[in-house]
Structures are given as structure tokens and as C-alpha cells.
Amino acid sequence: MSEKVYPVSGDWAKRAWVDQAKYQAMYADSVKDPASFWGEQGKRIDWIKPYTKVKDVSYAPGAVSIKWFEDGQTNVALNCVDRHLATRGDQTAIIWEGDDPNESKLITYRQLHEEVCRFANVLKAHGVKKGDRVTIYLPMIPEAAYAMLACARVGAIHSIVFGGFSPDSLASRIEDAASAVVITADEGLRGGRKVPLKANVDAAADKVDCLKTVLVVRRTGGSIAMKEGRDVWYDEAAAKASTDCPVEPMNAEDPLFLLYTSGSTGKPKGVVHTTGGYLVYAAMTHQYVFDYHYGDVYWCTADVGWVTGHSYIVYGPLANGATTLMFEGIPTYPSISRFWDVVDKHKVNIFYTAPTAIRSLMAAGEEPVKKTSRASLRLLGSVGEPINPEAWEWYYRVVGDNRCPIVDTWWQTETGGILISPLPGATAQKPGSATLPFFGVQPQVVDAEGKVLEGPCEGNLVIADSWPGQMRTVYGDHQRFMETYFATYPNKYFTGDGCRRDADGYYWITGRVDDVINVSGHRMGTAEVESALVAHPKVSEAAVVGYPHDIKGQGIYAYVTLMTGEEPTEALRKELVTWVRKEIGPIASPDLIQFAPGLPKTRSGKIMRRILRKIAEDEFGSLGDTSTLADPGVVNDLIDNRQNKR
Ligand code: WT7
Numbered sequence: 001m002s003e004k005v006y007p008v009s010g011d012w013a014k015r016a017w018v019d020q021a022k023y024q025a026m027y028a029d030s031v032k033d034p035a036s037f038w039g040e041q042g043k044r045i046d047w048i049k050p051y052t053k054v055k056d057v058s059y060a061p062g063a064v065s066i067k068w069f070e071d072g073q074t075n076v077a078l079n080c081v082d083r084h085l086a087t088r089g090d091q092t093a094i095i096w097e098g099d100d101p102n103e104s105k106l107i108t109y110r111q112l113h114e115e116v117c118r119f120a121n122v123l124k125a126h127g128v129k130k131g132d133r134v135t136i137y138l139p140m141i142p143e144a145a146y147a148m149l150a151c152a153r154v155g156a157i158h159s160i161v162f163g164g165f166s167p168d169s170l171a172s173r174i175e176d177a178a179s180a181v182v183i184t185a186d187e188g189l190r191g192g193r194k195v196p197l198k199a200n201v202d203a204a205a206d207k208v209d210c211l212k213t214v215l216v217v218r219r220t221g222g223s224i225a226m227k228e229g230r231d232v233w234y235d236e237a238a239a240k241a242s243t244d245c246p247v248e249p250m251n252a253e254d255p256l257f258l259l260y261t262s263g264s265t266g267k268p269k270g271v272v273h274t275t276g277g278y279l280v281y282a283a284m285t286h287q288y289v290f291d292y293h294y295g296d297v298y299w300c301t302a303d304v305g306w307v308t309g310h311s312y313i314v315y316g317p318l319a320n321g322a323t324t325l326m327f328e329g330i331p332t333y334p335s336i337s338r339f340w341d342v343v344d345k346h347k348v349n350i351f352y353t354a355p356t357a358i359r360s361l362m363a364a365g366e367e368p369v370k371k372t373s374r375a376s377l378r379l380l381g382s383v384g385e386p387i388n389p390e391a392w393e394w395y396y397r398v399v400g401d402n403r404c405p406i407v408d409t410w411w412q413t414e415t416g417g418i419l420i421s422p423l424p425g426a427t428a429q430k431p432g433s434a435t436l437p438f439f440g441v442q443p444q445v446v447d448a449e450g451k452v453l454e455g456p457c458e459g460n461l462v463i464a465d466s467w468p469g470q471m472r473t474v475y476g477d478h479q480r481f482m483e484t485y486f487a488t489y490p491n492k493y494f495t496g497d498g499c500r501r502d503a504d505g506y507y508w509i510t511g512r513v514d515d516v517i518n519v520s521g522h523r524m525g526t527a528e529v530e531s532a533l534v535a536h537p538k539v540s541e542a543a544v545v546g547y548p549h550d551i552k553g554q555g556i557y558a559y560v561t562l563m564t565g566e567e568p569t570e571a572l573r574k575e576l577v578t579w580v581r582k583e584i585g586p587i588a589s590p591d592l593i594q595f596a597p598g599l600p601k602t603r604s605g606k607i608m609r610r611i612l613r614k615i616a617e618d619e620f621g622s623l624g625d626t627s628t629l630a631d632p633g634v635v636n637d638l639i640d641n642r643q644n645k646r
Contacts, residue, residue, distance in 0.1 A: 003430065004389075004430065004431060005428050005429070005430055006396070006405070006406075006428060006429040006430070006431075007428045008020065008405070008424070008425060008426065008427065008428055009405075012405060012424055012425045013425050013426075014425075015291075015425065016291045016423070016424055016425020016426065017287065017288055017291055017293075017425065018288055018291075018423050018425055018426050019425050019426055020425075020426045020427070022426065023423055023426035023427070023436075026439055027437070027439055030439040030440040031440065031442055031465075034054075034055055034440055034465065035054040035055045036054075037439070037440060038054050038055060038068065038280070038440065038468055039054040041280055041284055041439075041468075042054065042068075042069050042072070042276070042280050042468075044280060044283055044284060045074060045079045045276070045279055045280055045283065045319060046074065046078060046079055046083050047072050047073065047074045047276075048073040048074055048075065048078070048247075048249045049071075049072060049073035049074075049249070050072060051069040051070070051071055051072030051252060051276070052071055053067075053069070053070050053071050054068065054069060055067075055068055055466070056068075056070055057465070057466040059465075059466070059486055059490075059491045059492065059493065060491065061482075061486065061487070061490045061491070062482065064478075064481065064482045064485075064486050066466050066470055066472050067252075067253055067472075068252065068253075068276060068277030068280075068466075068468040069252040069253075069276040069277060069280070069468070070251075070252055070253050071252075072251075072252040072276055073249045073250060073251055073252070074249075074250060074252065074275060074276055074279075075152065075153065075155075075247040075248060075249060075250050075275075076149070076152035076250075076256055076275055076279055076315065076319075077116055077120075077149045077150070077152045077153035077247055078153075078247045079279060079283075079319050080149060080152075080314070080315060080318035080319050081093075081109065081112055081113050081116055081149060081318065082113060082247065084109045084321045085109060085110060085113060087321070088109055088294075088321055089108065089109050089110040089113075090108050090109075090110060091108060091109055091321070091323065092106045092107065092108055092323045093107055093108060093109045093111075093112045093318060093322075093323065093324070094106075094107040094112065094142055094145060094323075094324055094325075094326055095107075095297065095323060095324070095325040095326070095346050096141070096142050096325075096326050096328070097325060097326070097327045097328065097329070097342050097345075097346065098189075098328050098329070099189040099190060099191065099192065099328045099329035099330075099333065100189075100192075100329075101334060101338070101341065101345075104345075104346075105142070107142055109321075112145075112146075112149075112318075113243075114243040115142070115146045116146050116149040116150050116153060116245075117150075117153070117242070117243045117244060117245040118146075118238050118241045118242070118243050118245075119143070119146045119147055119149075119150035119238070119241075120150040120153040120154050120245040121241040121242050121243075121244075121245050122150075122215065122234065122237045122238055122241050123150055123151065123154055123156065123181070124154055124245075125237065125240075125241065126181060126213045126215070126232070126237075127180070127181075127212075127213075128151075128154060128156050128180075128181055129154070129155070129156070130154065130155030130156065130248055130250075130254075131155065131156070131157065131254075131255075132156045132157070132179075132180065132181070133156070133157045133158075133159055133177040133178060133179045133180075133258065134147075134151050134156045134157070134158050134159070134179060134181045134182075134183065135158075135159050135160075135161060135170075135173065135174050135177060135179040135181070135182045135183070136148065136151075136158050136159070136160045136161070136182075136183045136184075136304075137160075137161045137163060137170060137182060137183070137184045137197060137200070137201060138160075138163065138183060138184060138185055138188075138197070138217065138304075139163055139185055139188030139189065139190070139195065139197065139219060139328060140303060140304065140326055140327060140328040141185065141217065141219060141326075141328060142326065143183075143185070143217045143234070144160075144304045144326075145304070145313075145314050145318075145326065147183050148160070148257075148304070148310075148314055149314070149318075151257075152256060153245060153247050153248065154245075154248050155248035155250055155254065157177075157255045157256065157257060157258060158256075158257045158258070159173060159177045159179065159257065159258040159259065159260070159270065160257070160259065160304055160305050160309075160310070161173050161174075161260070161305065162303060162305025162306065162585075162587075163188050163195055163197055163303070163305060164195075164305070164585045164586055164587055165305075165584070165585040165587075166200070166581070166582055166583060166584055166585045167200045167201075167203035167204040167207075168204070168207070168582075168583055168584070169268075169583075169584055169585055170200060170201065170204040171203075171204035171205075171207040171208050172267060172268075173260050173268070173270075174204060174208050174210065174211060175207075175208045175209075175210065176260070176267075176270055176475065176476070177258055177270060177475065178210045179210060179211065180210055180211060180212040180213065181211075181212065181213045181214075181215065182201055182205075182211060182213070182214050182215070183214075183215045183217070183234075184197045184198055184200075184201045184214060184215070184216055184217070185197050185198065185216065185217040185218070185219040185220075186198050186216060186217070186218055186219055186220055186221065186222050186224045187219060187220040187222045187224070188219065188220075189219065189220055189328060189329075190328070190329060190330055190333075191329060191330040191332065191333035192333055192334070194220060194222060198214075198216055198224040198225075199224065199225075201214055202225060202227070205227075205230075211230075212230065213230060213231075213232060214227075214230055214231045214232070215232050215234045215237065216231055216232065216233055216234060217234045217235070218233065218234070218235055250275045251275070252274065252275055252276030252277065253274045253275070253276070253472070254274060254275050255272050255273070255274050255275070255472075256273050256274055256275045256278055256279075257272075257273055257310065258270040258271065258272055258273075258475050259271050259273070259306075259307055259310065259413055261307075261413040261414070261523055262516060262523045262524055262525035262528060263484060263514075263516065263525055264496075264514040264515035264516055264525060264526075264527065265515070265525070265527055266525075266527065267528070268525070268528070269474045269475070269477070269480060269484070270474060270475030270476070271307075271413050271414055271471045271474065271475075272471055272472050272473045272474065272475050273310075273416050273469075273471055273472070274472050276468070277416075277468030277469060277470070278315070278416050278417075278468070278469050279315060279319055280468050280469075281416055281417045281467060281468045281469030282311040282312070282315045282316035282319065282416065282417050282469060283315075283316050283319035283320050284417075284439075285311075285316065285417040285418045285421075285438060285469075286311075286312060286316030286317055286319075286320055286322070286417075287316075287320055288423055288438075288439075289381075289407055289409060289418050289421050289422075289423060289424075289438070290350050290352070290379060290381065290407070290424075291350075291379060291423070291424050291425060292317070292320055292322055292350065294321065294322075295323075296322065296323070296349045296350055296378075297323050297325065297346055297347055297348050297349050297350070297376070298317055298322050298323065298324055298325065298348070298349065298350040298352075299324070299325035299327070299342070299343070299346075299348045299350065299351050299352065300312045300313045300317075300324070300325075300352040300353075300381075301327060301331075301339070301351075301352065301353040301354070301357065302352075302354075302383075304326075306413075306522070307412075307413040307416070308352075308383055308384070311416060311417050311469075312352060313326060316417070325342070325346060325348060327342065331357050331360070331361060332360075335368070336361065336364045336368045337368040337369070337371065337372055339351075339353070339357075339361070340368070340369055340372035340374055340399075341372060343372070343374055343376065343377060344372050344373050344374065344376070347376040348376055348377065349376055349377065349378045349379070350377075350378065350379045350381070351377055351379070351380055351381065351399075352380075352381035352382075352383065352409075353381070353382065353383075354382065354383055354384040354385070354520070354521040355382055355384065355385055355386070355387040355388070355391055355521065355553065356384070356385070356520040356521050356551060356552055356553055358382070358387070358391045358394065358395050358399075359388075359391050359550065359551050359553075360551045362391060362394045362398075363550075363551065366398050369398050369399055370398070374399065374400075374401065377399070377400060377401075377404050378404055379404055379405055379406075379407065379424055380395055380396070380399060380400050380404045380405070380406045380407070381406065381407045381408075381409060382395070382406060382407070382408045382409065383408075383409045383411070383521070384518070384520075384521025384522075385511075385518045385520075385521050385553045385554075386432065386508075386509050386510070386511060386553070387408055387431075387432060388432060389431040389432040392406060392408070392431035392432060393431055396431075405422070405424040405429060406422075406429060406431075407421050407422050407423075407424060408421065408422065408429070408432075408433065408434045408435070409421040409434065410434035410497075410507070410509050412495065412496075413471075413523070414470070414471045414485070415467075415469060415470060415471070416469030416470060416471065417438075417467075417469040418438055419437060419438055419441045419443070419463065419467070420434040420435065420436065420437050420438065420441065420443060420507050420509075421434055421435065421436075421438060422434075422435040422436065430506060432508060433502070433506045433507065433508045434507050434508070434509055435506050435507065436505065436506065436507070437507075438467075440467045440468075441463060441467055442463060442464040442465050443461060443462070443463055443464075443499075443507060444461075444462050444463070444464050444492065445457050445458070445459040445460065445461060445462075445499060445500075445501050446459050446460050446462050446489055446492070447459045447460075448460075450488075450489045450490070450492075453501075455501075455503070456500075456501060456502055456503045457500070457501055458498070458499070458500040458501075458510075459498070459499070460489075460494070460495075460497070460498055460499070460513055461495045461497045461498065461499040461507070461509070462489050462492040462493060462494050462495065463492065463493040463495065464492055464493075466493075470493070496512055496513060496514045496516060497509050497510070497511065497512060497513065498510040498511060498512070498513040511554075515527060515609070517544075517545070517546035517554045517556065518546070518553055518554050519546075519549075519552050519553070519554055519555065519556060519587060520551075520552045520553065520587070521553070522587050524556065524587065524588055526543075526544040526545060526546075526609075527544075528584060528588070529542075529544040529556060529558065529580060529584070529588055529590065530542045530543065530544050530558075532579070532580045532583035532584050532588065533558060533560060533576065533579075533580060533590075535579075535583065536575075536576060536579050537563075538562055538563055538566045538572065539560055539561070539562060539563070539576070540561050540562060540563045540564075541560070541561040541599060542558055542559065542560050542561070543558070543559045543599055543607050543609065543612050544556060544557065544558045544559075544590070545557050545559075545609060545612050545613045545616050546613070546616070547591075547592070547613075547616035547617050547618075548617060549591065552591075555591035555592065556588070556589070556590045556591050556592075557590070557591065557592045557594070557612075557616040557643070558576075558590040558592070558593045558594070559594050559596045559599060559612055559638070560576065560593055560594070560595055560596065561595075561596055561597065561598065561599060562595060568595035573593050573595075576590070576593055577589055577590055577593070592616075592643040592644050593643070594638070594641060594642065594643045595641075596634070596637070596638055596641070597634075597637065598631060598634040598637070599612070599634065600612065600626070600629050600631075600634050600635055600638070601629065601630050601631075602628050602629065602630065603628070603629075603630045605630075608626075608628075608629065610624060611623055611624070611626065611635060611638075612638075615635075615638050615639060615642055616642075618642070620639050623635065
């Protein structure tokens with residue numbers, strides 16, 4: 001791994017909110033007396049009723065309970081919209097850049113206020129009340145932000161489902177949340193291609209009982225079916241709605257949103273984030289990690305279907321009165337220069353994207369970047385998976401012209417906001433390292449037995465104490481929450497990631513240590529892909545593992561055993577890929593499928609994934625002990641027939 005160090009420049013140390021001395025002093029305070037530190041930080045948002053209690057947390061086995069600012073009342077829409085009207089009503093809140101480069105729009109805080117109130121009144125008119133769950137299945141259009149903030153305004157809990165998920169995946173999320181209302185669009189538009197969102201909702205609706213109303217935003221004007229009594233055109237409902245809507249006072253611990261994410265077992269779980277602590281944490285990390293100053297134009301390229309879009313397109317930036325850019329399209333349309341064209345068009349200062357995007361653009365060479373100016377850029381960010389030092393260097397040199405620090409931000413859906421990252425005015429960067437903890441965050445590295453390791457070491461990453469943005473529970477299943485995150489290492493939050501700590505105390509995340517794989521920065525449970533495969537009538541057994549992929553970080557490698565008598569043909573291979581896309585969505589498409597007459601199993605019938613992982617990784621030399629296998633012979637067959645041999 002690269003040990004090159006990029007020191008903080010004198011200019012950065014001077015202009016940034018936080019320099020090295022301030023980081024060290026504030027960090028020490030934050031862990032010495034969390035209640036007093038966060039008691040102060042809580043004031044960065046407006047409260048309807050001020051809190052008197054700051055932190056009430058127990059990580060005790062069987063009794064995990066996490067509360068921040070618990071007796072305070074506030075409202076997220078009040079903080080992200082209303083409180084800016086007096087000071088910056090005419091400032092742009094959202095810059096929307098369409099899929100088509102000729103389509104863009106600026107939305108001021110005043111307009112945002114009107115749109116959110118109107119949307120909130122439409123929700124109310126359709127029976128949505130405080131505590132109700134509303135599922136949002138929208139493309140990257142301003143209405144996605146309006147819908148989120150409208151839910152927050154009336155106290156409803158939103159559950160956004162990424163537009164790339166299949167009708168089945170959508171249905172199981174609607175069902176789990178028991179949503180009576182879904183907000184969607186006629187169609188989405190990405191890279192010039194249409195995404196049949198409303199048709200997907202129709203297919204999902206057939207599988208659930210709870211759904212009563214579908215609000216349909218007109219995006220493309222494509223022809224779709226509308227079901228009498230259930231489906232409502234949003235624009236028609238909005239035309240009748242008032243732009244006056246008071247905010248619902250919310251307790252700090254009332255849920256703000258659910259977001260489904262994959263784990264190592266079973267179906268995706270609904271991660272619950274609440275109101276006060278989440279917003280304080282999202283706003284504070286957005287200000288300090290991106291060193292946001294008023295007037296800066298900030299662009300995070302994520303989709304609102306992922307947590308990055310929640311915390312760092314909508315909630316963090318808007319709570320800070322920022323100008324946030326929302327992009328409907330993809331990095332390669334209409335040309336591979338699109339990101340940099342958008343940077344020049346809107347004079348973007350802060351740019352936050354994923355390593356997979358960097359690697360795919362890197363593959364097209366420097367010219368498409370170099371022909372653009374990018375003079376407005378000041379800071380670059382990375383998120384979603386470890387960034388390999390080669391991609392880091394390219395991002396720094398080619399995109400940032402050797403002048404923009406890179407913040408490599410490590411966090412998770414569960415953490416609500418960034419936990420480990422450089423601060424650009426404070427932290428020297430090492431390519432490939434997420435560097436140091438944010439204020440209040442206490443990472444530890446433990447060995448398999450849970451022993452806390454000191455100094456330079458390698459092991460599993462845990463967090464020793466709570467921070468305000470932490471998830472509170474799994475929706476409807478607190479037991480699963482405690483088992484997933486707090487049972488492996490009692491009294492600590494287990495991240496599921498492996499990591500190394502170097503002599504400077506820098507953290508280097510090495511990737512998941514559970515059965516979760518990270519494909520292009522998207523989390524996928526191997527068990528989910530396996531259950532989709534075995535649902536196919538010709539498949540008898542399947543085992544899925546990750547393998548190193550040049551662009552995606554990890555690819556999906558599936559070992560498939562067919563029913564007796566079925567032929568392992570190329571056509572069937574294609575059919576299985578299409579099948580998984582239909583069952584889960586395109587992000588779950590297997591990259592490689594190997595037909596295997598047998599899988600390596602122990603005598604008790606347990607599949608030895610360790611061996612399958614090694615074969616997929618091309619590491620035949622280090623298969624480890626295979627003597628406990630019921631039939632050691634299957635391993636040779638698997639090696640001989642490995643797909644995509646290098
Ligand atoms: C997993 C969380 C954080 C929002 C997007 C993904 C990996 C994330 C980094 C990083 C190394 C990273 C981890 C983590 N990850 N950021 N900067 N360096 N790994 O959220 O879908 O909940 O996935 O993504 O493995 O556990 P998510």
C-alpha cells in the first residue's frame with residue numbers, strides 16, 4: 001500500500017473551519033465529555049422545544065438503547081428550509097442538472113419552501129399523518145427532495161427505494177414498512193434511456209395489501225396506466241394544494257426515515273434514523289469534512305436512493321443553507337466528460353463521488369478530463385468503498401490538477417454520517433486511507449476474540465461509543481438490530497469491516513469481513529443473490545462470493561449447481577443473469593457464473609465459502625485446509641472450470 005503523504009497546505013490550514021491544532025483539541029474534548037460536546041453542537045439546529053438531556057445510550061447486551069437530545073422537539077424541514085428564508089430566501093438551494101445537458105433549473109430556498117409546503121399538503125390530503133410510512137420510488141428530480149422534506153414536515157417516515165430495484169424488491173420494502181402511499185414518476189431518464197418506474201410500481205402493487213395511493217410525478221410524459229381510485233397525478237393534486245403548511249413538532253427521537261440495506265443473512269433490513277441527532281450529525285459533518293462555506297457550490301453525485309443522497313445531497317447541505325447540486329444523469333452521457341462539463345457549467349467548488357466512477361473514467365484516459373477547465377474545484381471527496389491508491393492519485397492529479405485535497409470518507413447506511421475521514425485543513429492525506437475519526441467517534445480495532453488491539457495492528461473495526469447520527473433500530477425488529485451489531489463484540493458497535501491501523505493512527509479499511517459484497521459502492525448480501533438464483537426452476541443450489549473487479553471494486557461470482565438433467569449452456573447462463581436482474585435489480589447481476597456439478601461442503605453439509613472465495617479470487621495456492629470436505633475432489637473440478645481465468 002502507498003505510504004505517500006500529502007500534507008495540508010498553508011492556505012488550507014488558514015481558510016478551513018478546522019486546522020490541525022483545532023482538530024486535536026476538539027477531538028479530545030469530544031471523547032472526554034461527549035454530553036457537553038454534543039450539548040453545544042446540538043445548538044447548530046433550531047429547536048421548537050430545547051433539549052435538557054443530551055445523551056442516553058446503552059450498548060449493554062440484550063438492552064441496547066440509543067437516545068440523543070431525547071426531550072427536545074424540532075422538525076427537519078424547519079431546519080432545512082424555513083429557517084433560511086429570512087437570511088437567504090433568494091439564494092439557490094438546489095441546482096438541478098437534468099439527464100439532457102440542455103435541461104437544468106435553479107431552485108431558491110423560497111421556492112423550495114413553497115414546493116415542500118405544497119407537497120406536504122398533497123400528502124395530508126391523501127391521509128398521511130405523523131408516523132405513517134411513505135415509500136418514495138423516484139428518479140433524481142427536484143420532487144425527490146420535495147417529497148422527502150414534505151414527509152419530514154408532516155412527521156411521516158419516508159422509505160426511499162432506489163429506482164434500480166425490481167418490482168419484487170420494491171414490493172418487499174413496501175410490505176415491510178406497511179406503506180399506504182407510494183410516490184413515483186411516470187418514467188425515469190438516465191443516459192437517454194427510460195426507466196419504467198410506474199410500471200414497476202404497478203407490478204409491485206399486485207404483491208402487497210397495504211398500498212392505497214400512488215402519487216405519480218410527470219417526468220417524461222410517456223404513456224402509462226393509471227388505476228382509478230388508487231393512482232393520482234401529482235401535478236393535478238398540487239394545483240389544488242395550498243403553499244401554506246405548518247411544521248409538525250417532532251420529538252428528537254421520532255423516526256425521520258427508513259432505508260433498507262443488505263446484510264449477511266436474510267432479507268434487507270430497514271435501518272431507522274431519527275430526527276434530532278441525525279440532523280445535527282449530518283449538518284456538522286457536511287460543514288467540516290467538506291469545509292463548506294456560504295456561497296460554495298457543492299455536488300455529491302450519489303442517488304437519493306442511497307444513504308449518501310439522504311445525508312449529503314439533501315439533509316446535511318440544506319440544514320447548512322448550502323447550494324447543493326442534484327444530477328439526474330450518468331457520468332458517461334452524452335459524453336465521458338459529463339461530470340467535468342457540469343462542474344464548469346455550475347462552477348462547482350466541492351465534488352463528492354465514488355471510486356468506481358473514478359476508475360471507469362480513468363479507463364478512458366486523461367483527455368476527456370483535461371479538455372475541461374475545472375478551475376472552480378477546490379475539494380474532492382470519495383465514498384462507498386476503499387479507493388485504491390492508483391485511482392486516488394489519478395483523481396488528485398488529473399481531476400484536481402494537484403491542487404485539491406481529497407477526503408476519503410468512511411461510513412455506512414447505519415452510521416447516518418461520516419465517521420472516519422480527513423478534514424481538509426487539518427489532516428495530511430495518505431492515498432487509500434480514510435485517515436482519522438471525526439469528532440466524537442471512537443474507533444477500535446479488535447481481534448477475532450474481541451481483544452482491543454493497540455498501536456499499529458490489523459483486525460476488525462468496532463466503534464466503542466455512540467454518536468448522534470447512529471441508527472436506532474431495525475424497523476420492527478430490535479432483536480435483529482442487537483444481534484447484528486452488538487452481539488459479536490459485547491458493548492461495542494461492530495461495523496462488519498476489516499481494517500488496519502498504522503503507526504500514525506491512520507485507519508485503512510480493508511473491506512467487509514461478513515457475507516456482504518460491495519459492487520460499485522453498492523452493498524449486496526450474497527444470501528440475497530443466492531436465494532434469487534435458487535428460485536429459478538433449473539437451479540438446485542447456488543453459492544455467491546465477491547471477486548476483485550477492476551472497475552466495480554468487487555464483482556459478483558456465482559457457483560450454480562443445476563437440477564439433474566439440465567444442460568449447462570451459454571443460453572442458460574444468460575437466462576440466469578436476466579433472472580437475477582428481474583428478481584432483485586440490475587445492481588445484483590452476476591458478473592460470472594460457473595456451473596458446478598458439486599460445491600465444497602463439510603461432512604455436515606455446510607458450504608465452505610472460504611474455498612469458493614479463494615477460487616474466485618484466483619488464489620489457488622492458498623486454499624487452506626480442505627481435509628474436512630465431504631468430497632475433496634470437487635475442488636479440482638472447480639479450479640479447472642473457473643470463469644475468466646487470468
Ligand atoms: C460499506 C457501507 C457510506 C455510504 C455509502 C455506502 C464500505 C464505504 C468507504 C470508504 C472503504 C468504504 C464499507 C462499509 N465503505 N465508504 N471510504 N473506504 N470502505 O454505504 O451501502 O451502507 O456500505 O461501504 O465496507 O461498511 P453502505
